[in-house]
Amino acid sequence: MESVTVVLALLLSVLVSGALGRLLPLPLPLIQIAIGVALALGPLPSTSLDPEIFFLVFLPPLLFLDGWRIPKRDLFRDGKTVLALALGLVVLTVLGIGTLIHGMIPGMPLAVAFALAAVLSPTDPIAVSSVAAQAPVPRRLMHILEGEALLNDATGLVCLRFAIAAALTGTFSLPQAATTFVWLALGGIGIGAATTFLLMGAQDLLRRRTGEDPGLQILFSLLTPFGAYLAAEHVHASGILAAVAAGIAMTYVEIQGRSLGATRVRRTAVWDTVALAANGSIFVLLGEQLPEVLRQAVKQADVQGAGWLVAWILAITAGLMAIRFVWVWISLQFVLMKARRSGDRRETPTLRLVAATTLAGVKGAITLAGILTLPLTLADGAPFPARDLSILLAMGVILTSLLLASTVLPPLLRGLRLPPEPSHDAEEDAARAAARDDAVKAIEALQHRLVEEQEDASIAVEASARAMDRYEGLEAATAEPRKDVSRIKQLALTEKRLRLAGIEAERQALYRLRRSEAIDDVVLRRLVREIDLVEARLVV
Numbered sequence: 001m002e003s004v005t006v007v008l009a010l011l012l013s014v015l016v017s018g019a020l021g022r023l024l025p026l027p028l029p030l031i032q033i034a035i036g037v038a039l040a041l042g043p044l045p046s047t048s049l050d051p052e053i054f055f056l057v058f059l060p061p062l063l064f065l066d067g068w069r070i071p072k073r074d075l076f077r078d079g080k081t082v083l084a085l086a087l088g089l090v091v092l093t094v095l096g097i098g099t100l101i102h103g104m105i106p107g108m109p110l111a112v113a114f115a116l117a118a119v120l121s122p123t124d125p126i127a128v129s130s131v132a133a134q135a136p137v138p139r140r141l142m143h144i145l146e147g148e149a150l151l152n153d154a155t156g157l158v159c160l161r162f163a164i165a166a167a168l169t170g171t172f173s174l175p176q177a178a179t180t181f182v183w184l185a186l187g188g189i190g191i192g193a194a195t196t197f198l199l200m201g202a203q204d205l206l207r208r209r210t211g212e213d214p215g216l217q218i219l220f221s222l223l224t225p226f227g228a229y230l231a232a233e234h235v236h237a238s239g240i241l242a243a244v245a246a247g248i249a250m251t252y253v254e255i256q257g258r259s260l261g262a263t264r265v266r267r268t269a270v271w272d273t274v275a276l277a278a279n280g281s282i283f284v285l286l287g288e289q290l291p292e293v294l295r296q297a298v299k300q301a302d303v304q305g306a307g308w309l310v311a312w313i314l315a316i317t318a319g320l321m322a323i324r325f326v327w328v329w330i331s332l333q334f335v336l337m338k339a340r341r342s343g344d345r346r347e348t349p350t351l352r353l354v355a356a357t358t359l360a361g362v363k364g365a366i367t368l369a370g371i372l373t374l375p376l377t378l379a380d381g382a383p384f385p386a387r388d389l390s391i392l393l394a395m396g397v398i399l400t401s402l403l404l405a406s407t408v409l410p411p412l413l414r415g416l417r418l419p420p421e422p423s424h425d426a427e428e429d430a431a432r433a434a435a436r437d438d439a440v441k442a443i444e445a446l447q448h449r450l451v452e453e454q455e456d457a458s459i460a461v462e463a464s465a466r467a468m469d470r471y472e473g474l475e476a477a478t479a480e481p482r483k484d485v486s487r488i489k490q491l492a493l494t495e496k497r498l499r500l501a502g503i504e505a506e507r508q509a510l511y512r513l514r515r516s517e518a519i520d521d522v523v524l525r526r527l528v529r530e531i532d533l534v535e536a537r538l539v540v
Contacts, residue, residue: 009044014280027406029283029364033399036287055373056229058278060243062365064225065275066150067247073520074143081144084331086151093121093323094159100319101393104312108386111172112374115163116390119371120320120397121156123149124364138413141353145360153366154240158184160370161238168379187237192245195228200253207258214263218270224250251521257511261503261532262539268529282365286395293392313396317404320397325358332357356412362405363398431519431527435506436471442505443467443498450494459491467498470534496538503535 013035021028075082098114105113123145158181166172203220225243232242332354371394375384443464450460507528514524 005044009039010281010284011277013039013284014277017280017284018276027402028280030399030402030406032280032283033287033290036284037290038287039284040288040291052373055369056226058282058365059240059369060225060229061222061274062278063150063153063240063243064228064247064250065271066146066153067244068250069247069521069525070146070150071143071521072248072251073517074140074522075147075150078140078144078147080334081331082147082151084334085144085148085327086155089324089327089331090118090121090152090155090159092327093320094118094156094163096323097121097316097319098163101312101316104315105386105389108389109167111163111167111170112384112386112390115160115167115374116371116393118156118159118163119367119394120316120363121159122152122363122366122370123361124366141357141360145357148361149366150244154188154238154244157240157366157370158238160373164373164375167384168375183236184238185241187235188232188239188241189245191232191235191237192228192242192247193249195231195242196224196246196249196253199224199227200250204258212260212263214260214266217259217263218267221250221267222270222274255511255514255524257508261507261528261535264528265532265536279365282368286368286398289391290395293388293395309392309396313393313400316393317397317400320361320401321358324361325354328357329354352412356409359405359409359412361401363394363401367394367398427519428523428527431510431513431523434513435509435527435531438505438509439502440468440471443471443502446498446501450498459487459494463491463495463498466495467502470499471502499538500535503531503538507531 013032017028017032017035020031024031094114094117096117097120098110098117101116102108102110102113108116161184162172162177162180199220203217206216224246228242228246229239233239371391374387374390376387377384447460447464450463451457510519510524510527510531513519514521
């Protein structure tokens with residue numbers, strides 16, 4: 001009963017924080033953390049989460065959704081920048097910040113310091129969106145940050161796994177680590193993609209035999225990230241990379257266009273709710289555990305008061321920002337040199353752009369989820385060294401990065417311009433035109449068949465004229481009141497059938513354009529959603 005109470009309290013807290021977020025000029029994660037602190041100080045029972053359960057429940061769906069929704073073409077276009085931030089920056093952060101932490105806190109073993117640095121390396125796009133709500137992030141910068149967060153989640157958490165293993169065994173072998181990393185990466189990616197294709201294949205088989213049930217299709221998608229994660233972990237591959245790969249593979253399943261519009265509309269709403277609840281619950285849990293962790297960490301740190309703790313948090317945050325600033329400048333300079341070699345006008349990254357990208361590396365849910373997976377005990381049963389202190393330092397860095405970003409990032413983002421990128425407007429106009437042409441052809445083809453099938457050919461002609469309104473701007477002929485009720489019903493049914501045929505032709509045209517990479521995921525998702533909503537109104 002206590003567990004149920006805790007879950008309900010978390011969900012209620014997310015609901016309250018959402019309302020307060022609309023009323024208060026504060027980032028949503030900060031509000032949720034404050035609510036968590038209030039819960040910890042209140043009469044409700046506190047919770048002590050098992051790290052493995054916490055990792056399994058929260059991370060797979062969040063990483064899966066990030067992989068699913070990130071625009072793939074933009075990700076590949078800025079792939080060098082993304083990889084530099086997601087791989088090189090993570091490794092540099094683990095080595096640099098791990099050494100810094102161990103130097104400042106000699107009582108913390110080096111392996112534990114590296115583990116803490118590993119969980120501090122990933123960024124959180126949800127937190128970035130929250131703090132940047134008052135000043136929109138340029139689209140290209142947001143895509144780079146999303147791609148970085150998608151990949152550095154996995155990279156940082158894989159480094160965490162190595163650091164924990166070193167802390168538990170007291171040894172570290174670079175060749176063994178490299179071999180293990182290859183298996184973790186390749187095995188995780190392969191298992192994640194295979195899980196998606198297998199589950200979606202089973203879903204298609206079920207749909208063909210029994211018809212489409214939106215509830216079952218949504219349940220398939222909800223179970224996919226957990227299946228990929230558990231399957232990868234079972235063979236000691238990376239469950240994190242499996243969840244990411246499963247989400248990316250989901251995009252290529254989706255563009256086959258086999259599911260109904262009503263299913264997609266409901267599935268989007270369900271996944272939006274899952275993401276809201278999962279992210280919100282993580283930040284509430286962060287605040288809920290903060291008071292007790294603070295008390296335990298002060299004891300472990302063996303310092304007088306909290307002054308040294310604050311100094312350590314500020315020093316770690318400053319170190320993270322310095323390393324990120326230098327690496328971002330180098331990465332952006334490297335990418336822009338490509339345009340310079342191709343003969344385009346020379347572009348150099350401004351300090352304002354570099355500073356905004358640095359501050360946008362906000363720590364959030366992934367950092368908290370990772371640090372809470374530190375083992376409770378060593379192999380011999382002794383308490384894991386400096387576990388509570390590590391959690392406190394991670395929490396402090398999360399809070400500090402959120403506060404810095406919420407106060408400094410919006411002014412930096414106002415009016416910020418990045419090197420130009422292709423506009424989506426012309427691409428969207430061309431996609432709409434192609435979809436419209438296919439829809440008109442589909443309606444005309446169906447009209448010819450209906451004229452031959454129906455006794456009253458005028459019904460098909462009149463219904464076709466009405467259905468064409470959406471594509472040719474024609475106004476439907478206003479029929480005079482008739483007493484023939486059966487004809488009116490038949491006209492309505494025929495018009496609906498023609499409209500649905502046109503809508504399906506539109507949708508398939510868009511999927512065909514996406515498969516040929518003529519449009520990107522952003523345009524596809526927006527246009528397909530418009531079509532799905534029109535279809536939903538017709539089939540109600």
